[in-house]
Amino acid sequence: MNPFAVEKSDRIDSIGESELIERIRSWLGHVSPDSPRGIGDDxxxxxxxxxxxxxxxxxxxxxxxxxxxxxxxxxxxxxxxxxxxxxxxxxxxxxxxxxxxxxxxxxxxxxxxxxxxxxxxxxxxxxxxxxxxxxxxxxxxxxxxxxxxxxxxxNKRVLERRKATLNSKIYVTGDLGGSILGKHHNFEPRLAEGQWLSTQSTVLACMDLSDGIGKDCPALLEPGLGVLLQADDIPISAAALRLSEQSRRPALEHAINDGEDYELLFALAPSTDHEALQTAWRQVFETPLSLIGVVVEKKPGDPTLSFSETDAFIGFTGYEHFRSTQ
The missing domain is CATH 3.30.1330.10 (PurM-like, N-terminal domain)
Structure with missing residues (x-):
């Protein structure tokens, strides 16, 4: 059988990466266990x-x-x-x-x-x-x-996605955007930081940022929830600012959607003493840590991601393989 599609509707770029993964999960059936043993986590x-x-x-x-x-x-x-x-x-x-x-x-x-x-x-x-x-x-x-x-x-505890609850706070390490100018080749995986986070009982969910907040952030959440982001608190990289001058698009857009940041995005429980946690973090790491949003209830028809600032841009896209418009 020729593996290439004849009809446009049969092409994988007609459904995109996310839908393709869901179909693969369905095709595999019972031989694909639930996450974290099966498809769905890092x-x-x-x-x-x-x-x-x-x-x-x-x-x-x-x-x-x-x-x-x-x-x-x-x-x-x-x-x-x-x-x-x-x-x-x-x-x-x-x-x-x-x-x-x-x-x-x-x-x-x-x-x-x-x-x-x-x-x-x-x-x-x-x-x-x-x-x-x-x-x-x-x-x-x-x-x-x-x-x-x-x-x-x-060691003992594994950090997973899809565990962020209502009123959890969303944090990110490092700075974001403009990775195409070099960071996507010259980065350091946050191994020590991830191991430290796994020892903190208030960390509910965690993932690495490979496709950008615009695509990745919803994967942290329990069903029926969204994230209200603070645009002013998004850590925009110097590379994103430089790229913005070239692209004529907002640096914030690059920070949200460029992808290949390889930073850690995680959620902290509502009961967290944030000042104490940030102090403990700074005693161990020089890596910047930013509180960028809060988990909110998502009503039918609401977007999963939004900004608290009404004048903030943006379409949340991130990077998706097999998106036909890319």
């Missing part, structure tokens, strides 16, 4: 009986002409591959331990390029205290893809 969680620790499993690729191009050194490509997977581990409060790498390579690929890629991977793995324990190689015509599966460990 990692799959596998209990290690009889121990209290749990395994975290995530998989992300880098694709030539999609995630990297000729402007990047091979070492940078490898570093990004491992770090973007490690960011998923960070979001669930774990630390990386072992990875496998599968490569799809054309026969004319440069040996020297591949050597530098693996040297860069080894350097990043050493930095993250992670082993590269195996993988696979297959040949292609012109396609270049590197597919990494990363296994991590969480």
């Amino acid at each position: 990692c799959s969680v596998l209990p290690i009986f009889p121990f209290e620790n749990q395994l975290l499993v995530t998989a992300d690729p880098v694709i030539y002409h999609k995630h990297f191009d000729d402007s990047l050194k091979p070492e940078q490509v490898a570093s990004k591959l491992l770090k973007r997977n490690a960011s998923d581990i960070a979001a669930m409060g774990g630390y990386p331990r072992s990875a496998t790498l599968s490569l799809a390579l054309p026969s004319r690929l440069s040996i020297s390029w591949l050597q530098r890629f693996y040297k860069g991977l080894a350097l990043e793995a050493k930095h993250l205290d992670t082993e590269i324990s195996g993988g696979d190689i297959s040949s292609t015509d012109d396609f270049i893809g590197a597919f990494l599966t990363l296994i991590g460990v969480a």
Whole structure:
């Protein structure tokens, strides 16, 4: 059977990434368990009986002409591959331990390029205290893809999505937007921060920001809830300000929708002593921490995300694979 669609309605870009994931979940049926063991979180969680620790499993690729191009050194490509997977581990409060790498390579690929890629991977793995324990190689015509599966460990408690309750406060680490100017290649996964958050009982939900607040934030919430964001409190990066001058779009829009920030977005329980938590955070980390919104009731017809300021822009989009208008 030819895998390519004839009818436009049969193309996956007619439904988009989010709907595609829901259909995959349906197609798999009972063999796909509920999150966090199955589809729906930053990692799959596998209990290690009889121990209290749990395994975290995530998989992300880098694709030539999609995630990297000729402007990047091979070492940078490898570093990004491992770090973007490690960011998923960070979001669930774990630390990386072992990875496998599968490569799809054309026969004319440069040996020297591949050597530098693996040297860069080894350097990043050493930095993250992670082993590269195996993988696979297959040949292609012109396609270049590197597919990494990363296994991590969480000590007792795992941070999940979809647990933020009414009146929870929404926080984010670092600053946001303009990642296309370099941060999407040169970032540090928030592993220590995620592990610290997993020890705080008032942290209800957490995820990493890969597709932008505009798309990712709703995934923190229990059903029937929304988030009222404070536009003035969104930490806009210097890169977003520079990009705004080029694009003629508001820097806030870049901060909300650009994606590939690889920061942690999390929700704190309404009972949290925020001053005490922020003080404790500053004693451990230099990473900025910003309170950006509150979880509110979402009435029928209301948007999931909105701004408290009536004059704040914006369409909340974020990045979605297979969006036909992109």
